[in-house]
Amino acid sequence: MKPIKVILADDHPESIEIIKNLISDLPDFQFIGQCENGVQLVEIVMVKKPDLVLTTVPFPNKDGMQAIKECMSVFPMIKVIFITGNDEFAIEAFEIGAIDYMVKPVNKERLFQALMKAKNIISYERDKTGNSPQLQQKTLTLKDQNAILFIPLVDIFFIEKVGKKCLVYTNKDIYDTFETMGRIITRLDDSFFHGHRSYLINLEKISQITPQKETFIVHFKDYDKLAKVSKLKINQMREQISL
Incomplete structure:
Protein backbone atom coordinates (compact mmCIF):
# COMPACT_ATOMS: atom_id res chain seq x y z
CA MET A 1 0.00 0.00 0.00
CA GLY A 130 -7.66 3.72 -8.99
CA ASN A 131 -5.31 6.41 -7.73
CA SER A 132 -4.70 8.83 -4.91
CA PRO A 133 -7.80 10.30 -3.31
CA GLN A 134 -6.57 13.76 -4.19
CA LEU A 135 -8.83 14.26 -7.21
CA GLN A 136 -9.43 17.89 -6.48
CA GLN A 137 -8.94 20.80 -8.76
CA LYS A 138 -5.36 21.97 -9.24
CA THR A 139 -4.72 25.36 -7.72
CA LEU A 140 -2.03 28.02 -7.51
CA THR A 141 -1.36 29.03 -3.91
CA LEU A 142 -0.14 32.62 -3.54
CA LYS A 143 0.42 35.15 -0.79
CA ASP A 144 -0.78 38.70 -1.34
CA GLN A 145 -0.54 41.56 1.17
CA ASN A 146 -3.58 40.48 3.17
CA ALA A 147 -4.27 36.77 2.64
CA ILE A 148 -3.36 33.44 1.10
CA LEU A 149 -4.98 32.95 -2.30
CA PHE A 150 -6.02 29.62 -3.81
CA ILE A 151 -6.57 30.19 -7.54
CA PRO A 152 -7.74 27.30 -9.77
CA LEU A 153 -5.26 26.88 -12.64
CA VAL A 154 -8.13 26.56 -15.12
CA ASP A 155 -9.17 30.14 -14.25
CA ILE A 156 -5.77 31.66 -15.08
CA PHE A 157 -5.14 33.15 -18.54
CA PHE A 158 -1.61 34.40 -17.89
CA ILE A 159 0.75 35.79 -15.26
CA GLU A 160 2.69 38.99 -15.85
CA LYS A 161 5.71 40.38 -14.01
CA VAL A 162 5.31 44.13 -13.45
CA GLY A 163 8.08 45.74 -11.41
CA LYS A 164 8.46 43.82 -8.15
CA LYS A 165 5.01 42.28 -8.41
CA CYS A 166 3.44 39.50 -10.42
CA LEU A 167 -0.13 39.93 -11.66
CA VAL A 168 -2.33 36.86 -12.11
CA TYR A 169 -5.04 37.42 -14.72
CA THR A 170 -8.16 35.29 -14.28
CA ASN A 171 -11.75 35.31 -15.52
CA LYS A 172 -12.81 36.64 -12.10
CA ASP A 173 -10.17 39.18 -11.11
CA ILE A 174 -6.55 40.25 -11.37
CA TYR A 175 -4.52 39.26 -8.32
CA ASP A 176 -1.15 40.69 -7.34
CA THR A 177 1.66 39.20 -5.29
CA PHE A 178 5.27 39.98 -4.42
CA GLU A 179 6.22 36.33 -5.00
CA THR A 180 8.75 35.91 -7.80
CA MET A 181 8.07 34.44 -11.21
CA GLY A 182 10.61 31.73 -10.45
CA ARG A 183 8.70 30.60 -7.34
CA ILE A 184 5.35 30.73 -9.08
CA ILE A 185 6.39 28.64 -12.08
CA THR A 186 7.29 25.68 -9.83
CA ARG A 187 3.60 25.49 -8.75
CA LEU A 188 2.14 25.40 -12.25
CA ASP A 189 1.47 22.41 -14.48
CA ASP A 190 2.46 21.72 -18.09
CA SER A 191 -0.36 23.84 -19.49
CA PHE A 192 1.68 26.96 -18.67
CA PHE A 193 4.51 28.21 -20.87
CA HIS A 194 7.22 30.74 -19.96
CA GLY A 195 7.13 32.47 -23.32
CA HIS A 196 8.66 35.78 -22.28
CA ARG A 197 10.72 36.96 -19.33
CA SER A 198 7.63 38.80 -18.08
CA TYR A 199 4.87 36.33 -19.00
CA LEU A 200 3.64 32.86 -18.05
CA ILE A 201 0.87 31.83 -20.43
CA ASN A 202 -1.87 29.22 -20.15
CA LEU A 203 -1.64 27.41 -23.49
CA GLU A 204 -5.16 26.04 -23.15
CA LYS A 205 -6.65 29.55 -23.12
CA ILE A 206 -5.04 30.87 -26.33
CA SER A 207 -7.29 31.85 -29.23
CA GLN A 208 -4.64 33.29 -31.60
CA ILE A 209 -1.08 34.61 -31.82
CA THR A 210 -0.19 37.62 -33.96
CA PRO A 211 3.25 39.09 -34.80
CA GLN A 212 4.18 42.56 -33.59
CA LYS A 213 7.71 43.78 -34.34
CA GLU A 214 10.18 41.73 -32.23
CA THR A 215 7.52 39.92 -30.20
CA PHE A 216 4.27 38.07 -30.70
CA ILE A 217 0.95 39.03 -29.13
CA VAL A 218 -1.16 36.32 -27.50
CA HIS A 219 -4.96 36.63 -27.58
CA PHE A 220 -7.23 34.61 -25.32
CA LYS A 221 -10.68 33.08 -25.62
CA ASP A 222 -13.37 35.46 -24.30
CA TYR A 223 -10.79 37.68 -22.61
CA ASP A 224 -9.60 41.11 -23.68
CA LYS A 225 -6.21 41.24 -21.91
CA LEU A 226 -3.13 40.39 -23.98
CA ALA A 227 0.20 38.71 -23.28
CA LYS A 228 3.50 38.52 -25.13
CA VAL A 229 5.79 35.78 -26.43
CA SER A 230 9.38 36.52 -27.40
CA LYS A 231 10.64 35.84 -30.90
CA LEU A 232 13.09 33.29 -29.44
CA LYS A 233 10.30 31.28 -27.76
CA ILE A 234 7.56 31.33 -30.40
CA ASN A 235 8.55 28.09 -32.18
CA GLN A 236 8.85 26.21 -28.92
CA MET A 237 5.47 27.53 -27.90
CA ARG A 238 3.87 26.38 -31.15
CA GLU A 239 5.31 22.93 -30.62
CA GLN A 240 3.86 22.80 -27.12
CA ILE A 241 0.43 23.83 -28.39
CA SER A 242 0.46 21.13 -31.08
CA LEU A 243 1.30 18.30 -28.63
Whole structure:
Protein backbone atom coordinates (compact mmCIF):
# COMPACT_ATOMS: atom_id res chain seq x y z
CA MET A 1 0.00 0.00 0.00
CA LYS A 2 1.22 3.49 -0.84
CA PRO A 3 1.97 5.27 2.46
CA ILE A 4 -0.66 7.62 3.84
CA LYS A 5 0.92 11.08 4.05
CA VAL A 6 0.31 12.75 7.42
CA ILE A 7 0.67 16.32 8.69
CA LEU A 8 0.49 17.22 12.40
CA ALA A 9 -0.69 20.61 13.67
CA ASP A 10 -0.46 21.61 17.33
CA ASP A 11 0.87 24.64 19.22
CA HIS A 12 2.46 22.34 21.81
CA PRO A 13 5.65 20.79 20.33
CA GLU A 14 5.61 18.01 22.91
CA SER A 15 2.18 16.86 21.64
CA ILE A 16 3.51 16.69 18.10
CA GLU A 17 6.53 14.67 19.19
CA ILE A 18 4.39 12.16 21.08
CA ILE A 19 2.07 11.58 18.13
CA LYS A 20 4.95 11.57 15.65
CA ASN A 21 6.67 8.82 17.62
CA LEU A 22 3.50 6.75 17.71
CA ILE A 23 2.97 7.15 13.95
CA SER A 24 6.57 6.08 13.28
CA ASP A 25 5.59 2.59 14.48
CA LEU A 26 3.01 2.28 11.69
CA PRO A 27 4.53 1.43 8.26
CA ASP A 28 1.40 2.48 6.34
CA PHE A 29 1.73 6.08 7.54
CA GLN A 30 4.35 8.62 6.48
CA PHE A 31 4.94 11.82 8.48
CA ILE A 32 5.59 14.65 6.00
CA GLY A 33 5.33 17.85 8.03
CA GLN A 34 4.22 19.76 11.08
CA CYS A 35 3.06 23.26 12.02
CA GLU A 36 1.96 25.20 15.09
CA ASN A 37 -0.95 27.38 13.97
CA GLY A 38 -3.88 27.55 11.57
CA VAL A 39 -2.24 29.84 9.03
CA GLN A 40 0.75 27.51 8.74
CA LEU A 41 -1.60 24.54 8.49
CA VAL A 42 -3.31 25.93 5.40
CA GLU A 43 0.04 26.78 3.82
CA ILE A 44 1.63 23.37 4.41
CA VAL A 45 -1.45 21.48 3.21
CA MET A 46 -1.51 23.46 -0.03
CA VAL A 47 2.14 22.69 -0.70
CA LYS A 48 2.47 19.08 0.53
CA LYS A 49 -1.06 17.77 -0.20
CA PRO A 50 -1.36 15.23 2.63
CA ASP A 51 -3.89 12.42 2.80
CA LEU A 52 -4.51 12.94 6.51
CA VAL A 53 -4.22 15.85 8.97
CA LEU A 54 -4.13 15.48 12.75
CA THR A 55 -4.82 18.87 14.32
CA THR A 56 -5.96 20.61 17.44
CA VAL A 57 -8.62 23.33 17.22
CA PRO A 58 -7.64 26.37 19.32
CA PHE A 59 -4.90 28.44 17.71
CA PRO A 60 -4.17 32.14 18.38
CA ASN A 61 -4.55 33.40 14.80
CA LYS A 62 -6.74 30.98 12.82
CA ASP A 63 -8.27 28.00 14.58
CA GLY A 64 -7.84 24.46 13.33
CA MET A 65 -11.50 24.10 12.36
CA GLN A 66 -11.40 27.17 10.12
CA ALA A 67 -8.07 26.07 8.64
CA ILE A 68 -9.38 22.59 7.82
CA LYS A 69 -12.48 24.06 6.17
CA GLU A 70 -10.23 26.21 3.96
CA CYS A 71 -8.14 23.15 3.07
CA MET A 72 -11.24 21.11 2.26
CA SER A 73 -12.51 23.84 -0.06
CA VAL A 74 -9.49 23.07 -2.25
CA PHE A 75 -8.85 19.42 -1.33
CA PRO A 76 -12.31 18.00 -0.53
CA MET A 77 -10.99 14.43 -0.15
CA ILE A 78 -8.52 15.27 2.61
CA LYS A 79 -9.13 13.42 5.91
CA VAL A 80 -8.83 14.92 9.38
CA ILE A 81 -8.60 13.70 12.96
CA PHE A 82 -9.05 16.37 15.63
CA ILE A 83 -7.05 15.97 18.85
CA THR A 84 -7.87 18.81 21.20
CA GLY A 85 -8.41 19.85 24.81
CA ASN A 86 -12.22 19.54 25.14
CA ASP A 87 -15.32 18.36 23.29
CA GLU A 88 -16.56 21.87 22.43
CA PHE A 89 -16.06 21.43 18.66
CA ALA A 90 -17.02 17.75 18.33
CA ILE A 91 -20.38 18.28 16.62
CA GLU A 92 -18.90 20.72 14.11
CA ALA A 93 -16.01 18.32 13.46
CA PHE A 94 -18.30 15.45 12.52
CA GLU A 95 -20.49 17.79 10.45
CA ILE A 96 -17.52 18.42 8.16
CA GLY A 97 -16.73 14.70 7.96
CA ALA A 98 -13.89 14.28 10.46
CA ILE A 99 -12.62 10.73 10.85
CA ASP A 100 -12.51 11.12 14.61
CA TYR A 101 -12.48 13.66 17.43
CA MET A 102 -10.36 12.91 20.49
CA VAL A 103 -9.94 14.81 23.73
CA LYS A 104 -6.44 15.00 25.24
CA PRO A 105 -4.75 13.12 26.75
CA VAL A 106 -5.03 10.44 24.08
CA ASN A 107 -3.66 6.97 24.72
CA LYS A 108 -1.87 4.87 22.13
CA GLU A 109 -4.71 2.40 21.56
CA ARG A 110 -7.27 5.16 21.01
CA LEU A 111 -5.02 6.93 18.49
CA PHE A 112 -4.27 3.70 16.62
CA GLN A 113 -7.99 2.99 16.41
CA ALA A 114 -8.58 6.38 14.74
CA LEU A 115 -5.63 5.91 12.39
CA MET A 116 -6.85 2.47 11.32
CA LYS A 117 -10.26 3.95 10.58
CA ALA A 118 -8.58 6.62 8.44
CA LYS A 119 -6.48 3.96 6.71
CA ASN A 120 -9.55 1.88 5.82
CA ILE A 121 -11.41 4.87 4.39
CA ILE A 122 -8.44 6.13 2.38
CA SER A 123 -7.68 2.62 1.07
CA TYR A 124 -11.29 2.20 -0.02
CA GLU A 125 -11.26 5.52 -1.87
CA ARG A 126 -7.96 4.70 -3.55
CA ASP A 127 -9.29 1.34 -4.74
CA LYS A 128 -12.49 2.99 -5.92
CA THR A 129 -10.76 5.69 -7.96
CA GLY A 130 -7.66 3.72 -8.99
CA ASN A 131 -5.31 6.41 -7.73
CA SER A 132 -4.70 8.83 -4.91
CA PRO A 133 -7.80 10.30 -3.31
CA GLN A 134 -6.57 13.76 -4.19
CA LEU A 135 -8.83 14.26 -7.21
CA GLN A 136 -9.43 17.89 -6.48
CA GLN A 137 -8.94 20.80 -8.76
CA LYS A 138 -5.36 21.97 -9.24
CA THR A 139 -4.72 25.36 -7.72
CA LEU A 140 -2.03 28.02 -7.51
CA THR A 141 -1.36 29.03 -3.91
CA LEU A 142 -0.14 32.62 -3.54
CA LYS A 143 0.42 35.15 -0.79
CA ASP A 144 -0.78 38.70 -1.34
CA GLN A 145 -0.54 41.56 1.17
CA ASN A 146 -3.58 40.48 3.17
CA ALA A 147 -4.27 36.77 2.64
CA ILE A 148 -3.36 33.44 1.10
CA LEU A 149 -4.98 32.95 -2.30
CA PHE A 150 -6.02 29.62 -3.81
CA ILE A 151 -6.57 30.19 -7.54
CA PRO A 152 -7.74 27.30 -9.77
CA LEU A 153 -5.26 26.88 -12.64
CA VAL A 154 -8.13 26.56 -15.12
CA ASP A 155 -9.17 30.14 -14.25
CA ILE A 156 -5.77 31.66 -15.08
CA PHE A 157 -5.14 33.15 -18.54
CA PHE A 158 -1.61 34.40 -17.89
CA ILE A 159 0.75 35.79 -15.26
CA GLU A 160 2.69 38.99 -15.85
CA LYS A 161 5.71 40.38 -14.01
CA VAL A 162 5.31 44.13 -13.45
CA GLY A 163 8.08 45.74 -11.41
CA LYS A 164 8.46 43.82 -8.15
CA LYS A 165 5.01 42.28 -8.41
CA CYS A 166 3.44 39.50 -10.42
CA LEU A 167 -0.13 39.93 -11.66
CA VAL A 168 -2.33 36.86 -12.11
CA TYR A 169 -5.04 37.42 -14.72
CA THR A 170 -8.16 35.29 -14.28
CA ASN A 171 -11.75 35.31 -15.52
CA LYS A 172 -12.81 36.64 -12.10
CA ASP A 173 -10.17 39.18 -11.11
CA ILE A 174 -6.55 40.25 -11.37
CA TYR A 175 -4.52 39.26 -8.32
CA ASP A 176 -1.15 40.69 -7.34
CA THR A 177 1.66 39.20 -5.29
CA PHE A 178 5.27 39.98 -4.42
CA GLU A 179 6.22 36.33 -5.00
CA THR A 180 8.75 35.91 -7.80
CA MET A 181 8.07 34.44 -11.21
CA GLY A 182 10.61 31.73 -10.45
CA ARG A 183 8.70 30.60 -7.34
CA ILE A 184 5.35 30.73 -9.08
CA ILE A 185 6.39 28.64 -12.08
CA THR A 186 7.29 25.68 -9.83
CA ARG A 187 3.60 25.49 -8.75
CA LEU A 188 2.14 25.40 -12.25
CA ASP A 189 1.47 22.41 -14.48
CA ASP A 190 2.46 21.72 -18.09
CA SER A 191 -0.36 23.84 -19.49
CA PHE A 192 1.68 26.96 -18.67
CA PHE A 193 4.51 28.21 -20.87
CA HIS A 194 7.22 30.74 -19.96
CA GLY A 195 7.13 32.47 -23.32
CA HIS A 196 8.66 35.78 -22.28
CA ARG A 197 10.72 36.96 -19.33
CA SER A 198 7.63 38.80 -18.08
CA TYR A 199 4.87 36.33 -19.00
CA LEU A 200 3.64 32.86 -18.05
CA ILE A 201 0.87 31.83 -20.43
CA ASN A 202 -1.87 29.22 -20.15
CA LEU A 203 -1.64 27.41 -23.49
CA GLU A 204 -5.16 26.04 -23.15
CA LYS A 205 -6.65 29.55 -23.12
CA ILE A 206 -5.04 30.87 -26.33
CA SER A 207 -7.29 31.85 -29.23
CA GLN A 208 -4.64 33.29 -31.60
CA ILE A 209 -1.08 34.61 -31.82
CA THR A 210 -0.19 37.62 -33.96
CA PRO A 211 3.25 39.09 -34.80
CA GLN A 212 4.18 42.56 -33.59
CA LYS A 213 7.71 43.78 -34.34
CA GLU A 214 10.18 41.73 -32.23
CA THR A 215 7.52 39.92 -30.20
CA PHE A 216 4.27 38.07 -30.70
CA ILE A 217 0.95 39.03 -29.13
CA VAL A 218 -1.16 36.32 -27.50
CA HIS A 219 -4.96 36.63 -27.58
CA PHE A 220 -7.23 34.61 -25.32
CA LYS A 221 -10.68 33.08 -25.62
CA ASP A 222 -13.37 35.46 -24.30
CA TYR A 223 -10.79 37.68 -22.61
CA ASP A 224 -9.60 41.11 -23.68
CA LYS A 225 -6.21 41.24 -21.91
CA LEU A 226 -3.13 40.39 -23.98
CA ALA A 227 0.20 38.71 -23.28
CA LYS A 228 3.50 38.52 -25.13
CA VAL A 229 5.79 35.78 -26.43
CA SER A 230 9.38 36.52 -27.40
CA LYS A 231 10.64 35.84 -30.90
CA LEU A 232 13.09 33.29 -29.44
CA LYS A 233 10.30 31.28 -27.76
CA ILE A 234 7.56 31.33 -30.40
CA ASN A 235 8.55 28.09 -32.18
CA GLN A 236 8.85 26.21 -28.92
CA MET A 237 5.47 27.53 -27.90
CA ARG A 238 3.87 26.38 -31.15
CA GLU A 239 5.31 22.93 -30.62
CA GLN A 240 3.86 22.80 -27.12
CA ILE A 241 0.43 23.83 -28.39
CA SER A 242 0.46 21.13 -31.08
CA LEU A 243 1.30 18.30 -28.63
